[in-house]
Amino acid sequence: MIELLATAESFEQAKHLIDCGVDTIYIGEEAYGLRLPYSFSREEQRAVIAYAHAHGRKVTVAVNAILHNEQIKTVPSYLTFLKENGVDRISVGDTGLIQLMKQPDYYIPFIYDAETIVTNHRQVDFWAKFGAVGAVAAREVPFEELQMMAKASLPIEVLVYGATCIHQSKRKLMRNYFNFIEKSEDVSRQRDLFLSEPKGDDTHYSIYEDCNGTHIFANNELNLLPYLGQLAAVNLTTWKLDGLYCSGESFVSIAKLFVEAREAIKAGLWSEALGAQLDRALRRFHPAKRGLDTGFFLLKPDQVK
Amino acid sequence: MEKLKTAIFYGADAVYIGGEAYGLRTRAGNFDYTDMQEGVDYAHAYGAKVYVATNMMTHEGDEAGAGDFFRTIRDIGVDAVIISDPALMTICASDAPGLEMHLSTQQSAVNYETLNFWKDFGLTRCVLGREVSMEEMNEIRAKTDVEIEAFIHGAMCISYSGRCTLSNHMANRDANRGGCSQSCRWHYGLFEMDEPGEHQSITEAGTEPFSMSAVDLSMIHHIPDLVNSGIDSLKIEGRMKSIHYVSTVSNVYRKAIDSYCADPENYILKQEWVDELWKVAQRELSTGFFYNEPTENEQLFGQRRKIPQYAFVGQVLEYDQDSQIAVIQQRNNFGVGDELEFYGPGMRHHQEQLHSLWDEQGKPIVRAPHALQIVRMKVTQPVKPNDMIRKRK
Structure with missing residues (x-):
C-alpha cells in the first residue's frame, strides 16, 4: 500500500492536494511543528481534518519540535484539541512528548520524526514499543541502507520530493550576525536568503529563522521521482512531498505527478521511461532557481565517513 | 590514558573516554580494552569513575559487535556508557545487564518529561542539552529523580546536538558518527537569488563573513548556582584537548567547587582561578544558554581578542x-x-x-x-x- 503524504500551505491547497489524490495531508502550527510551509490556526486545522476525512483521506499534524519545559506544559492542551478533532496521526521528535503520551488521554498514534537521528531499523523498533506507528528516515541514509531499514516493524517514511533540513540551532544565528555587522534585515523564510560554502560559490543552502530557531537546508531539493519503482520494490512505500520551497499550484502539479507514478506502480505499469517522463515534467514545476538532486540516496554507505 | 590519569589526579571525580568503536571522536586517542582496563583500575584506585562514550547514531550494520563490546567493557569495570542511540541502548540493556547507561547530550534532552522517559527506560543519568537555561535546569531537577549532568566548560555545538548534518552534506563526514568537520565554524557567503539564479550578496565586500562559530562555555563565575541547582555531575568537555588543558581546567573547577561547598557563606570567586582558565582558553568564554539566549557576543565574529597564549x-x-x-x-x-x-x-x-x-x-x-x-x-x-x-x- 503506497501512501503519499504532502504538506499544505493553505486550506485551499490542501483541498487541491486531496482532490488530486494525495493520501495524507501534513500540516501543523509553528509553535509545535518544525519547518512548515504555513502555520495553520486551530480553526484551519479543524477544517483540513474535516475535509480530508470527508474524502476518505488522512491528516498528520506536525508536533515534532524540540520541546522545552514551557512547551511541555502547554502541549497537552494541543494534543487534546487534535484528539477531539480526530487527527489521524502526529509526528513527534521530542522524547518528552512520548512520555506524556504514555497517558491514554493524550495518546495519538505517532510517526517518530527526529530528522537526522533516525538511521537504523532497530531505533524504529525501539520507538514502536512506545506507541510509534511509523518513522521518518534521516535524509542522510543511502538507498542501500534504507532497504535494510525497511526491515523495521513500522513503515519507514521517505522524503521523495522537497527540502532537507541539515541544521537546527536554537540560536538566532542570522539575527546575531546582522547585529554584529549592524545591518537590519528580515530573517524569515519569506526573505529567502542562502548560504554558500567557502569553497563552493555555486552552492546555495537556504537559511531562515522562526520561533524554533535557525534552520539550514541542503544545497538542492531532493527528488526521487525516477526511483519510486525501486522504493516500492523494497517495501518503502510511505512517500513524503515537502512543499516548503515550492508553493501554490506548482506544488499541486508536482503532487499530481507522484499520484500518477503511484497509480502506475499499483497497476504494474511503472517503467524507467515513465519515471524519466514524469521527472522531466517535475522540473517544469520546480522553482527555476532551486536545484534538484538525489541527496544521499545513491551514495554507497562507505562514501560517508 | 595520560589525559585520564591527569584529569583524576587534578581533581575530576569521573572521566569519560572513547572506546575503539561507537564513539563520536574518532580522532581523540581512543582506548582499546587493555588500556581501558588500566584506566579503570587507575580511576577506581583513586575512587573515580570511568564512563565510555558510545554516543554515535548507528546506521544499519554499525551495531554489529556492540553486545560483545558492552559486555566486555562492563566486565572491565567501566562505570557507565554515555549513549544516545536507542538501537545501542536496546543492545546494551539486553546483552550487558548491569552496565549503567547515561543519556548523551546528542539526544538534546531539554525538558523534564524527556528525562522521565529515559529514567523509566532504565537510564541512570541524563546529560542535558546545552540549550537548557539555569531556570529550566532547576525545574527539571525538581520534576525528575534521575541523575542530571550538565556541561559547564568547553567547546559547544552551535546547533541542537545531533540535529546538525552540515558536515555530512558539505564534507561527506557523518557528524553523528564521529566525523564532524566543524563546518559550522567556516565562513559562508550570504546572498539572495534572483529568478534566473544569480547570487546577489547582501553584504558589501570586506564585511565580516557569516559564520556560526560558538565561543566556548565556562561557568566558573557561577559555581554557587550550579551547586545549588542540585544536579549531580558537572561536565568538562575536552577529549580532544592536551593534558595541559585537562589539568588546568580540572584543577580550577575542583578548587572552586570545594571552596564553595566548604563554606558557602564566605565563598568568593578568586580572580586567579579565572586567570588560570584563560591560560588554556582556545576561544572566548561565555555562559551559553544558562542565563540568556546567546547573542552575537557569544559567537566568534570579527577581530578576535588576544587570548594570552x-x-x-x-x-x-x-x-x-x-x-x-x-x-x-x-x-x-x-x-x-x-x-x-x-x-x-x-x-x-x-x-x-x-x-x-x-x-x-x-x-x-x-x-x-x-x-x-x-x-x-x-x-x-x-x-x-x-x-x-x-x-x-
Whole structure:
C-alpha cells in the first residue's frame, strides 16, 4: 500500500492536494511543528481534518519540535484539541512528548520524526514499543541502507520530493550576525536568503529563522521521482512531498505527478521511461532557481565517513 | 590514558573516554580494552569513575559487535556508557545487564518529561542539552529523580546536538558518527537569488563573513548556582584537548567547587582561578544558554581578542628535596632564562626563572629542544611528580 503524504500551505491547497489524490495531508502550527510551509490556526486545522476525512483521506499534524519545559506544559492542551478533532496521526521528535503520551488521554498514534537521528531499523523498533506507528528516515541514509531499514516493524517514511533540513540551532544565528555587522534585515523564510560554502560559490543552502530557531537546508531539493519503482520494490512505500520551497499550484502539479507514478506502480505499469517522463515534467514545476538532486540516496554507505 | 590519569589526579571525580568503536571522536586517542582496563583500575584506585562514550547514531550494520563490546567493557569495570542511540541502548540493556547507561547530550534532552522517559527506560543519568537555561535546569531537577549532568566548560555545538548534518552534506563526514568537520565554524557567503539564479550578496565586500562559530562555555563565575541547582555531575568537555588543558581546567573547577561547598557563606570567586582558565582558553568564554539566549557576543565574529597564549613545556617526573633537583619530561622547547610557571593539584603555583638545566646524563645544557626529552633542572621551591610547567609564548 503506497501512501503519499504532502504538506499544505493553505486550506485551499490542501483541498487541491486531496482532490488530486494525495493520501495524507501534513500540516501543523509553528509553535509545535518544525519547518512548515504555513502555520495553520486551530480553526484551519479543524477544517483540513474535516475535509480530508470527508474524502476518505488522512491528516498528520506536525508536533515534532524540540520541546522545552514551557512547551511541555502547554502541549497537552494541543494534543487534546487534535484528539477531539480526530487527527489521524502526529509526528513527534521530542522524547518528552512520548512520555506524556504514555497517558491514554493524550495518546495519538505517532510517526517518530527526529530528522537526522533516525538511521537504523532497530531505533524504529525501539520507538514502536512506545506507541510509534511509523518513522521518518534521516535524509542522510543511502538507498542501500534504507532497504535494510525497511526491515523495521513500522513503515519507514521517505522524503521523495522537497527540502532537507541539515541544521537546527536554537540560536538566532542570522539575527546575531546582522547585529554584529549592524545591518537590519528580515530573517524569515519569506526573505529567502542562502548560504554558500567557502569553497563552493555555486552552492546555495537556504537559511531562515522562526520561533524554533535557525534552520539550514541542503544545497538542492531532493527528488526521487525516477526511483519510486525501486522504493516500492523494497517495501518503502510511505512517500513524503515537502512543499516548503515550492508553493501554490506548482506544488499541486508536482503532487499530481507522484499520484500518477503511484497509480502506475499499483497497476504494474511503472517503467524507467515513465519515471524519466514524469521527472522531466517535475522540473517544469520546480522553482527555476532551486536545484534538484538525489541527496544521499545513491551514495554507497562507505562514501560517508 | 595520560589525559585520564591527569584529569583524576587534578581533581575530576569521573572521566569519560572513547572506546575503539561507537564513539563520536574518532580522532581523540581512543582506548582499546587493555588500556581501558588500566584506566579503570587507575580511576577506581583513586575512587573515580570511568564512563565510555558510545554516543554515535548507528546506521544499519554499525551495531554489529556492540553486545560483545558492552559486555566486555562492563566486565572491565567501566562505570557507565554515555549513549544516545536507542538501537545501542536496546543492545546494551539486553546483552550487558548491569552496565549503567547515561543519556548523551546528542539526544538534546531539554525538558523534564524527556528525562522521565529515559529514567523509566532504565537510564541512570541524563546529560542535558546545552540549550537548557539555569531556570529550566532547576525545574527539571525538581520534576525528575534521575541523575542530571550538565556541561559547564568547553567547546559547544552551535546547533541542537545531533540535529546538525552540515558536515555530512558539505564534507561527506557523518557528524553523528564521529566525523564532524566543524563546518559550522567556516565562513559562508550570504546572498539572495534572483529568478534566473544569480547570487546577489547582501553584504558589501570586506564585511565580516557569516559564520556560526560558538565561543566556548565556562561557568566558573557561577559555581554557587550550579551547586545549588542540585544536579549531580558537572561536565568538562575536552577529549580532544592536551593534558595541559585537562589539568588546568580540572584543577580550577575542583578548587572552586570545594571552596564553595566548604563554606558557602564566605565563598568568593578568586580572580586567579579565572586567570588560570584563560591560560588554556582556545576561544572566548561565555555562559551559553544558562542565563540568556546567546547573542552575537557569544559567537566568534570579527577581530578576535588576544587570548594570552601559554605553552605547556613539561611535566615533573621526580623531585629530590635535598638537592632541589626536578626531573622533567619535556613537552615543548624551553631553556635557561625562561620564566616558568609550575602548578599542581590543589592550585599550587609558583613561578621562577630557569637558571640551570642538565640532560639525562648530567651534562649542562642551555635548551631542551627534543620532544619528550628527559632533563633535570634546579628549582627554588618544592614541586611534586605530575606537576606541570608552562611558559608564556
